[in-house]
Amino acid sequence: MAMKITSPAFQHMGIIPAKYTCQGQDTSPALRIDGIPQGARTLALIMDDPDAPMGTWDHWVMWNIPINESSVEIAEGSAPPGAVEGLNSWPKKGYGGPCPPSGVHRYFFRAYALDTALSISGSAGKKELETAMVGHALAKAELIGKYSRK
Numbered sequence: 001m002a003m004k005i006t007s008p009a010f011q012h013m014g015i016i017p018a019k020y021t022c023q024g025q026d027t028s029p030a031l032r033i034d035g036i037p038q039g040a041r042t043l044a045l046i047m048d049d050p051d052a053p054m055g056t057w058d059h060w061v062m063w064n065i066p067i068n069e070s071s072v073e074i075a076e077g078s079a080p081p082g083a084v085e086g087l088n089s090w091p092k093k094g095y096g097g098p099c100p101p102s103g104v105h106r107y108f109f110r111a112y113a114l115d116t117a118l119s120i121s122g123s124a125g126k127k128e129l130e131t132a133m134v135g136h137a138l139a140k141a142e143l144i145g146k147y148s149r150k
Helices: 126-133
Strands: 004-006 031-034 042-049 057-066 071-074 104-114 137-148
Touching: 004 104, 004 137, 031 104, 042 126, 057 071, 057 104, 057 126
Parallel strands: none
Antiparallel strands: 004 031, 031 071, 042 057, 042 104, 104 137
């Protein structure tokens, strides 16, 4: 079974509810990662918006998400204990919800199964995380949600 990331809040290519955006509570949606391959020790997660006017905007960067089974659930509004949340594009640590200036934007939630825990600074951002993951990703899964400011 291929690794898969889903959310009870929205379907793949569906609309992200306002609750999870700057126009709502700006809290992270619950996520579930299934089909994590054997040999994976941790997960990493990147949420970004490639439709941002100044280039891709990073909304959530997290790594060293613990794995104890073939699936992991990330609760709404929180990071799993032991996970490290890095800097997003604001720049601040943690989740920053969709907040497009205009039009419909796509938000990519990408989960990576890694064969190791990463030793990078908690002040790292997406570029540092991507560099640290080179040669360690066993699988990748993607969930896309859309949002348009009302």
